[in-house]
Amino acid sequence: MCSGTSVGANIEESIGGRSDKDLYHRIVIAYKEARESHYWIRLLFEADLIEKEIKNNLLKDVDELLRILGASKRTLKANMNK
Numbered sequence: 001m002c003s004g005t006s007v008g009a010n011i012e013e014s015i016g017g018r019s020d021k022d023l024y025h026r027i028v029i030a031y032k033e034a035r036e037s038h039y040w041i042r043l044l045f046e047a048d049l050i051e052k053e054i055k056n057n058l059l060k061d062v063d064e065l066l067r068i069l070g071a072s073k074r075t076l077k078a079n080m081n082k
Contacts, residue, residue, distance in 0.1 A: 004033075027073050030069055
């Protein structure tokens with residue numbers, strides 16, 4: 001599941017960003033990758049490749065990450081528009 005590892009890589013890369021716009025762009029990519037991870041986790045469960053408890057725990061973590069990234073996106077966008 002490459003989308004799961006890409007989230008962290010994009011966040012790490014955003015830290016070294018050259019501008020607020022670059023930081024925002026990387027956070028947006030990380031958010032999209034987290035959404036993709038959400039999809040794959042649900043798909044793995046539907047294909048009976050992971051148990052319900054594992055799915056629920058993973059989705060809980062992804063949902064929390066999505067909330068954090070979503071808030072980061074909104075804050076960065078607001079700061080760039082000032």
